Amino acid sequence: MEWNFEAGVPIYLQLMDGFRQAIARxxxxxxxxxxxxxxxxxxxxxxxxxxQRALAELEREGLVYSMxxxxxxxxxxxxxxxxxxxxxxxxxxxxxxxxxxxxxxxxTEIREALDRWLSSHRGRFSV
Amino acid sequence: xxxxxxxxxxKAVGRIMLPLYGASFLSALVLGAMAFFNExxxxxxxxxxxxxxxxxxxxxAIVIMTGVLSVTRFYxxxxxxxxxxxxxxxxxxxxxxxxxxxxxxxxxxxxxxxxVLSALVFGLTYGLPHLNAxxxxxxxxxxxxxxxxxxxxxxxxxxxxxxxLLTGIFAVAGILARIYAALAIGHQWSSHRILGxxxxxxxxxxxxxxxxxxxxxxxxxxxxxxxxxxxxxxxxGGMTTALLSTIAVSAAAILLYGVITGILLDRRxxxx
Amino acid sequence: xxxYGSRTLLQCENLTKRYGSTTALEHVNLALEGGRIVGLVGxxxxxxxTLIKLAQHLLTPSEGTILVDGIAPGRETKxxxxxxxxxxxxxxxxxxxDVLRFYEDFYVDFRRDRAEEMLxxxxxxxRTTIKKMSKGTREKxxxxxxxxxxxxxxxxxxxxxxxxxxxxxxxxxxxxxNYNPEAMVLISTHLIADVEPVLDEVVFLKEGQVVLxxxxxxxxxxxxKSVDGYFREVFKC
Numbered sequence: 001m002e003w004n005f006e007a008g009v010p011i012y013l014q015l016m017d018g019f020r021q022a023i024a025r026x027x028x029x030x031x032x033x034x035x036x037x038x039x040x041x042x043x044x045x046x047x048x049x050x051x052q053r054a055l056a057e058l059e060r061e062g063l064v065y066s067m068x069x070x071x072x073x074x075x076x077x078x079x080x081x082x083x084x085x086x087x088x089x090x091x092x093x094x095x096x097x098x099x100x101x102x103x104x105x106x107x108t109e110i111r112e113a114l115d116r117w118l119s120s121h122r123g124r125f126s127v
Numbered sequence: 128x129x130x131x132x133x134x135x136x137x138k139a140v141g142r143i144m145l146p147l148y149g150a151s152f153l154s155a156l157v158l159g160a161m162a163f164f165n166e167x168x169x170x171x172x173x174x175x176x177x178x179x180x181x182x183x184x185x186x187x188a189i190v191i192m193t194g195v196l197s198v199t200r201f202y203x204x205x206x207x208x209x210x211x212x213x214x215x216x217x218x219x220x221x222x223x224x225x226x227x228x229x230x231x232x233x234x235x236x237x238x239x240x241x242x243v244l245s246a247l248v249f250g251l252t253y254g255l256p257h258l259n260a261x262x263x264x265x266x267x268x269x270x271x272x273x274x275x276x277x278x279x280x281x282x283x284x285x286x287x288x289x290x291x292l293l294t295g296i297f298a299v300a301g302i303l304a305r306i307y308a309a310l311a312i313g314h315q316w317s318s319h320r321i322l323g324x325x326x327x328x329x330x331x332x333x334x335x336x337x338x339x340x341x342x343x344x345x346x347x348x349x350x351x352x353x354x355x356x357x358x359x360x361x362x363x364g365g366m367t368t369a370l371l372s373t374i375a376v377s378a379a380a381i382l383l384y385g386v387i388t389g390i391l392l393d394r395r396x397x398x399x
Numbered sequence: 400x401x402x403y404g405s406r407t408l409l410q411c412e413n414l415t416k417r418y419g420s421t422t423a424l425e426h427v428n429l430a431l432e433g434g435r436i437v438g439l440v441g442x443x444x445x446x447x448x449t450l451i452k453l454a455q456h457l458l459t460p461s462e463g464t465i466l467v468d469g470i471a472p473g474r475e476t477k478x479x480x481x482x483x484x485x486x487x488x489x490x491x492x493x494x495x496x497d498v499l500r501f502y503e504d505f506y507v508d509f510r511r512d513r514a515e516e517m518l519x520x521x522x523x524x525x526r527t528t529i530k531k532m533s534k535g536t537r538e539k540x541x542x543x544x545x546x547x548x549x550x551x552x553x554x555x556x557x558x559x560x561x562x563x564x565x566x567x568x569x570x571x572x573x574x575x576x577n578y579n580p581e582a583m584v585l586i587s588t589h590l591i592a593d594v595e596p597v598l599d600e601v602v603f604l605k606e607g608q609v610v611l612x613x614x615x616x617x618x619x620x621x622x623x624k625s626v627d628g629y630f631r632e633v634f635k636c
Contacts, residue, residue, distance in 0.1 A: 005596055007625030010616035042575045045568065046596045047436050050616065131504045142492060204490070211488035214457055216505045217478035317418065394459050397418070398452075 015054035159252025197231035304384035405433035413463035441604035481550035514547035
């Protein structure tokens with residue numbers, strides 16, 4: 001993963017965001033074992049304590065779980081992963097909605113624009 | 128730890144001194160051989176003279192480098208940027224100072240030995256081809272005379288000889304200790320540290336002379352014996368007392384300078 | 400004690416250092432714990448090097464005390480402190496081989512295999528003398544030697560001053576990969592942005608005084624700025 005940190009936001013929060021994205025994208029598939037904290041920290045160029053904190057928070061959210069001896073794994077819980085995808089897409093929509101309303105678009109206009117955009121790009125961005 | 132420090136110190140100086148000793152032996156060898164052939168067949172005056180000058184210069188270099196390195200090793204390795212490394216080692220400051228002193232004495236001694244050996248090399252290369260029955264006989268008698276003198280009844284003379292050597296070593300160490308103390312005092316200035324050291328050296332010399340004169344005038348101590356006895360031309364017993372007291376005074380001075388240097392480098396160190 | 404259950408490895412009480420009439424450090428009170436990477440930040444002349452040198456007994460305090468793992472700096476503490484000065488300190492005549500043996504001889508916590516592994520990546524022959532190395536290589540060698548000790552305290556004085564971004568990444572990675580997790584790493588710098596992500600805590604020094612000592616993430620959260628951004632604000636002329 002490529003890391004670029006923003007000013008003014010705690011690094012552990014940015015690390016958590018990065019992991020959420022990576023898990024949702026399947027970069028870390030369900031059940032995958034995560035590298036050791038120290039290695040992850042070195043790769044991201046951050047303090048191991050900060051990395052540890054980010055992972056502990058993700059564990060609290062249920063996105064990763066740890067086996068006492070063998071390390072940390074990405075959750076295999078479908079519901080949790082589904083919620084994650086939903087949360088991330090909601091966040092994208094929220095950001096888009098905010099920008100479009102700032103341009104003065106109404107909800108109907110937005111819906112129409114989205115349909116138009118989707119049909120004109122169909123095929124090019126197929127899943 | 129002292130032995131490890133000593134090992135590196137000897138190595139640091141040796142990488143300069145050993146090649147010089149080597150050059151001295153080599154030129155002694157060549158000079159001896161050329162001098163011999165010149166005697167036999169002449170016509171080599173100029174090369175022999177040139178080499179003789181070179182030989183002298185090498186020895187001059189040995190003397191100068193022995194002295195210079197004794198001072199610069201202390202100055203650069205402890206008070207220069209290398210001081211960051213040396214003063215970060217888990218060893219005491221006294222060990223660092225003692226190492227410099229021991230190494231300097233060691234190399235002064237080695238340079239002396241190298242000089243003697245070099246003369247021997249020259250003598251042998253020049254002399255061996257001259258060897259005939261008569262010369263061998265002369266050598267034999269010389270050798271037996273030396274052995275005669277080394278007999279037990281002359282043990283005192285031999286002792287005095289070594290005592291003189293020891294006195295010389297202590298005298299050298301005494302001067303070094305004063306130089307080190309002067310450098311440590313000069314180090315207290317934030318700039319012009321060398322100038323400070325030179326002034327400190329002169330100051331210490333003046334003080335040391337006062338003390339020596341005071342000791343001599345005090346009359347009650349053995350130091351005055353030294354002056355009286357040697358002026359007298361002396362007995363062996365007198366010589367021994369004189370030499371031992373000289374060594375004692377030098378040792379006291381070395382110790383005192385060592386303590387001054389140690390305290391200054393331990394409590395008032397300020398590397399640039 | 401902190402949340403990782405570590406002990407105080409560097410403690411300053413009322414620490415003051417004066418050179419003649421100038422004061423380099425003034426009444427510094429500071430406690431730094433194990434398991435942390437701490438940034439000692441401040442502009443040039445703010446007393447960073449003085450503080451580090453006091454911790455290594457290369458200077459003695461004018462007033463107050465400084466303790467390393469509870470002991471006054473000296474022979475004992477030097478065995479547990481791995482120090483990287485802000486200048487070339489290795490004898491020029493030594494070869495890499497000499498230097499490795501030197502460290503091995505004097506520091507029981509020196510891991511030669513670790514040093515050799517890192518040096519192998521730099522591809523410097525062991526017989527190269529320090530004198531023949533480029534400035535950049537020499538700096539890397541010095542860092543490798545420092546980080547190859549299993550020390551309890553690492554004192555790194557300006558390890559990234561004047562290096563290019565690639566070298567900076569190399570240096571930070573070397574520090575992160577090698578430091579002993581129980582240890583306290585103190586990194587002094589005037590370029591906070593470069594080291595910000597690796598820090599647990601920051602200590603701001605200004606004209607010889609500690610003006611801030613805080614968890615780096617907490618500082619970002621509270622100020623809404625990067626530590627670097629906040630630093631610029633505190634130290635603006």
